[in-house]
Amino acid sequence: MTEQQPVLQMQDITKEYFGNRVLTNVCLDVNRGEILGLVGENGAGKSTLMNILFGMSIIAETGGYTGKVCIDGKEVVFQNPFDALRAGIGMVHQEFSLIPGFTATENILLNGEVLHDNIVAKLFGPRLKTLDLPEMRSIAEKSIELLGVEINPDTLVAEMPVGHKQFTELAREIHRPEMKLLVLDEPTAVLTESEAQVLLTSLRRLAATGISIIFITHRLQEIFDVCDRIVILRDGQVVKEAATRDTDIVQVAELMVGRSMSAKSVATRAYDEKTETVISIDHLWVDMPGETVRDVTLEVHKGEIFGIGGLAGQGKLGIPNGVMGLYPAGGSVTVHGKPIPLNDPAAALAAGMAFVSEDRRGVGLLLEEALDLNIASTAMQSQNKFIRPLLGGLLKWRDDKAIQDVAREYIEALDIKCTGTSQRVEELSGGNQQKICLAKAFALQPDVLFVSEPTRGIDVGAKARVLEALRTYNRKNGTTIIMISSELEELRSICDRIAIVDEGRIAGILPPSATAKEFGLLMIGKLKGEGSEVNSYA
Amino acid sequence: MTKKNGFKDTISHLFIGNAVPIMFIILIAIAIPLSGFSTRYLIEEMVTRLGRDSFLVLSLLIPIMAGMGLNFGIVLGAMAGQIGIILVTNWGVSGVGGLFLAMAVATPLAILLGWIAGIVLNHAKGREMVTSMILGFFINGVYQLVVLYFMGKIIPISNSALVLSRGYGIRNAIDLKGMRQSLDRLIPLKIGGIAVPVATFIFIALLCVFIWWFAKTKLGHDMRAVGQDMSVSENAGIKVERTRIIAIILSTVLACYGQIIFLQNIGTLNTYNSHDQTATFAIAALLIGGATVAKASIPNVFVGVILFHLMFVVAPKAGKQLMGSAMIGEYFRVFVSYGIIAVSIVLYAWKRSNEKERSRRSLRGEQEIPKTD
Numbered sequence: 001m002t003e004q005q006p007v008l009q010m011q012d013i014t015k016e017y018f019g020n021r022v023l024t025n026v027c028l029d030v031n032r033g034e035i036l037g038l039v040g041e042n043g044a045g046k047s048t049l050m051n052i053l054f055g056m057s058i059i060a061e062t063g064g065y066t067g068k069v070c071i072d073g074k075e076v077v078f079q080n081p082f083d084a085l086r087a088g089i090g091m092v093h094q095e096f097s098l099i100p101g102f103t104a105t106e107n108i109l110l111n112g113e114v115l116h117d118n119i120v121a122k123l124f125g126p127r128l129k130t131l132d133l134p135e136m137r138s139i140a141e142k143s144i145e146l147l148g149v150e151i152n153p154d155t156l157v158a159e160m161p162v163g164h165k166q167f168t169e170l171a172r173e174i175h176r177p178e179m180k181l182l183v184l185d186e187p188t189a190v191l192t193e194s195e196a197q198v199l200l201t202s203l204r205r206l207a208a209t210g211i212s213i214i215f216i217t218h219r220l221q222e223i224f225d226v227c228d229r230i231v232i233l234r235d236g237q238v239v240k241e242a243a244t245r246d247t248d249i250v251q252v253a254e255l256m257v258g259r260s261m262s263a264k265s266v267a268t269r270a271y272d273e274k275t276e277t278v279i280s281i282d283h284l285w286v287d288m289p290g291e292t293v294r295d296v297t298l299e300v301h302k303g304e305i306f307g308i309g310g311l312a313g314q315g316k317l318g319i320p321n322g323v324m325g326l327y328p329a330g331g332s333v334t335v336h337g338k339p340i341p342l343n344d345p346a347a348a349l350a351a352g353m354a355f356v357s358e359d360r361r362g363v364g365l366l367l368e369e370a371l372d373l374n375i376a377s378t379a380m381q382s383q384n385k386f387i388r389p390l391l392g393g394l395l396k397w398r399d400d401k402a403i404q405d406v407a408r409e410y411i412e413a414l415d416i417k418c419t420g421t422s423q424r425v426e427e428l429s430g431g432n433q434q435k436i437c438l439a440k441a442f443a444l445q446p447d448v449l450f451v452s453e454p455t456r457g458i459d460v461g462a463k464a465r466v467l468e469a470l471r472t473y474n475r476k477n478g479t480t481i482i483m484i485s486s487e488l489e490e491l492r493s494i495c496d497r498i499a500i501v502d503e504g505r506i507a508g509i510l511p512p513s514a515t516a517k518e519f520g521l522l523m524i525g526k527l528k529g530e531g532s533e534v535n536s537y538a
Numbered sequence: 539m540t541k542k543n544g545f546k547d548t549i550s551h552l553f554i555g556n557a558v559p560i561m562f563i564i565l566i567a568i569a570i571p572l573s574g575f576s577t578r579y580l581i582e583e584m585v586t587r588l589g590r591d592s593f594l595v596l597s598l599l600i601p602i603m604a605g606m607g608l609n610f611g612i613v614l615g616a617m618a619g620q621i622g623i624i625l626v627t628n629w630g631v632s633g634v635g636g637l638f639l640a641m642a643v644a645t646p647l648a649i650l651l652g653w654i655a656g657i658v659l660n661h662a663k664g665r666e667m668v669t670s671m672i673l674g675f676f677i678n679g680v681y682q683l684v685v686l687y688f689m690g691k692i693i694p695i696s697n698s699a700l701v702l703s704r705g706y707g708i709r710n711a712i713d714l715k716g717m718r719q720s721l722d723r724l725i726p727l728k729i730g731g732i733a734v735p736v737a738t739f740i741f742i743a744l745l746c747v748f749i750w751w752f753a754k755t756k757l758g759h760d761m762r763a764v765g766q767d768m769s770v771s772e773n774a775g776i777k778v779e780r781t782r783i784i785a786i787i788l789s790t791v792l793a794c795y796g797q798i799i800f801l802q803n804i805g806t807l808n809t810y811n812s813h814d815q816t817a818t819f820a821i822a823a824l825l826i827g828g829a830t831v832a833k834a835s836i837p838n839v840f841v842g843v844i845l846f847h848l849m850f851v852v853a854p855k856a857g858k859q860l861m862g863s864a865m866i867g868e869y870f871r872v873f874v875s876y877g878i879i880a881v882s883i884v885l886y887a888w889k890r891s892n893e894k895e896r897s898r899r900s901l902r903g904e905q906e907i908p909k910t911d
Contacts, residue, residue: 081773082775085775097769097770097773097774098770099762099763099766099767099770099771100766100767101762101766102762102763102766106759106763110763110770110771110774110776111760111763111771111774111775111776113756113759115756121755126756127755127756127757127760128755128756128757129755129756130751130754130755130756131754131755131756131759
């Protein structure tokens with residue numbers, strides 16, 4: 001790079017949350033027209049760094065930070081995101097912040113509308129100026145055009161496909177002439193492969209106009225496709241900063257996790273497909289927002305660990321949520337040949353199915369209750385376990401002793417770190433909360449166990465233990481486990497067969513020994529229509 | 539999906555979308571011949587009632603735009619308007635001048651009450667309707683205290699025709715001799731023997747233009763944004779709470795004017811009762827016009843006022859013809875308006891779940907194709 005002034009310099013940024021250091025002397029430069037890839041595992045400090053940049057109130061509320069942030073060489077301290085916006089720094093978030101009933105134009109210029117002055121406004125204040133819709137439309141059009149995509153500026157956001165929403169949001173940030181630095185937080189997470197490609201092309205076009213971009217993503221390939229430079233964060237420190245051409249995916253992945261990727265550990269159990277079918281799903285559809293299932297047909301055999309993978313938003317999460325009755329669903333599901341009524345969680349539980357939800361804190365746990373009660377709650381409700389009948393069954397009394405015993409048993413078996421059986425679940429770390437969820441499902445002694453994103457948001461050590469716990473439980477009790485995960489490696493390390501979901505349908509089923517390429521092709525829907533060969537394994 | 543299916547689907551969707559007005563048109567079509575009223579009489583009634591009520595019903599539109607639902611709090615504005623009328627009657631100002639003076643006097647009061655209501659509703663986001671209704675009951679208590687005790691004691695009232703014989707407190711019924719129909723008759727016009735309240739209609743038309751124009755202002759645009767998603771609007775830098783307060787203030791002030799127009803048409807003020815049903819009847823009318831809790835337009839107002847009042851006029855007589863009792867009529871009026879609000883809210887919920895089901899249908903795969911394996 002030449003000796004030009006960087007657009008953004010962050011120098012020696014250090015941040016502590018209540019004595020817990022989350023960022024240590026982080027330095028970050030972004031040059032004009034450069035695309036910087038920022039990668040790191042969950043909890044590496046990416047969000048905190050961005051919160052500091054944008055002057056989010058949570059930073060000041062938790063004691064501020066040390067270090068300097070400079071824009072064009074001048075030190076700045078933003079009090080709130082609007083200050084940052086005025087300085088020409090914008091952010092596109094993971095979640096859409098769009099008004100559904102407004103058109104693309106209205107959203108792109110939300111609170112930045114072009115206004116006509118009039119007499120009433122002179123008398124009663126500027127909010128009574130009228131909107132100049134044709135002018136707004138042309139600004140929106142220009143902004144969309146800059147991205148190189150085709151979106152009608154008059155389309156309502158509610159009627160747009162997901163990808164267009166993402167572009168609308170991007171267009172909103174770049175329509176401001178002063179925009180010089182754009183932060184994108186996982187912008188491709190909700191996009192299909194082809195939409196993501198279009199987005200990456202758009203980013204390159206933007207960079208060519210002189211806008212700098214910080215691109216945060218888990219998809220390393222995208223970093224290599226589009227970024228000039230890459231900064232890797234681990235445990236709050238910059239572990240590597242390099243031009244993308246001087247490094248490669250394997251090295252970056254290694255640095256991210258801080259240990260060299262183990263030789264692909266693939267589940268190697270000889271899997272016997274002759275065993276009886278435990279659960280069969282026929283033409284299932286599920287209306288789960290963001291994870292729509294359209295038409296899924298599956299059969300899973302006894303004692304099997306069956307993996308379901310696929311990109312985010314393709315519907316893999318909808319399958320267990322639909323089968324367990326948490327979201328409106330249709331089609332048919334039979335367990336041991338008996339049909340299970342859908343849309344009825346109690347019936348699903350009664351049929352011997354259990355579910356560890358991906359929404360740990362919402363669906364999975366009673367956060368303000370003790371961990372022993374959490375473990376026993378579903379078993380108490382649906383199976384009358386841990387209940388003492390009094391007066392010949394007239395009254396049902398909670399059997400606290402049995403509850404504590406079972407809690408102790410699982411604390412030991414799953415190595416849950418806690419102060420005791422009566423500790424409240426919200427005080428535990430993410431990994432330990434996940435183990436409570438598993439214990440809760442195990443306490444039901446299910447025939448079929450659905451586990452959804454069991455390692456999401458927990459640290460690497462806990463991940464291994466959670467997977468091990470699942471494997472052990474499967475081997476010991478012969479329980480059929482259906483595991484849904486975004487992490488393919490994880491599925492390959494534990495599953496006997498892996499189905500890949502694409503656009504709400506099963507794209508194919510592969511053995512764990514299949515190559516990454518084969519999985520990759522299924523995920524991006526390349527084999528659609530010619531899937532017979534791959535499906536033959538099913 | 540076959541074409542025939544699609545057509546059927548569109549028709550049923552259209553019916554569901556306008557279920558309330560359609561239901562009422564059917565009811566009225568049955569009731570009109572039963573009542574035996576002449577067409578001329580009905581037209582005359584409708585012209586009068588359009589002038590009397592439209593302004594009040596229009597005052598409901600802005601809070602709906604701001605996502606705050608049906609503003610039961612317009613009774614606050616009505617009370618402010620009545621205080622204005624009492625004061626102006628006491629001062630002896632009559633005619634259209636008195637009418638406008640009453641509006642001027644009542645405006646600051648309506649702004650104050652609207653501001654209070656706005657602040658309260660900001661603390662009850664998502665429960666605005668029930669909160670505004672209860673707030674109406676509470677402010678009614680304050681109004682009664684002022685009118686029944688303060689007036690004549692703290693606020694000097696010199697006109698003995700207004701004051702109760704004990705020396706303070708306002709009489710139950712006030713004859714608005716000077717103001718009666720002063721606006722309605724300002725520009726006299728008769729079409730086929732039917733008196734048309736031209737000036738009132740001009741007033742209403744101006745308000746319609748204002749609302750139409752207001753929706754295009756930055757403030758109106760912000761209200762629509764806030765009404766759809768408060769957190770997104772907040773993140774875009776729109777002052778959400780302030781915008782909501784302004785919406786309620788506007789609604790309260792407009793309701794205040796609406797109530798004054800209403801009373802000049804009626805010609806008497808029932809000090810303690812005139813405002814009781816203001817919100818209920820206005821809301822019932824708007825809902826019958828096809829509006830919902832989340833969406834209302836100017837046409838909804840006029841369709842609603844006409845249908846609601848046709849029902850109002852026709853139903854008692856039809857009830858009497860059927861049941862033989864005049865009491866049934868009075869009972870029926872109240873029954874209809876409360877019933878409509880309840881039914882509309884239920885229908886709105888039903889419609890929404892129906893729409894969800896409809897959009898869900900597209901999720902199902904090609905189930906009709908049997909698998910051949």
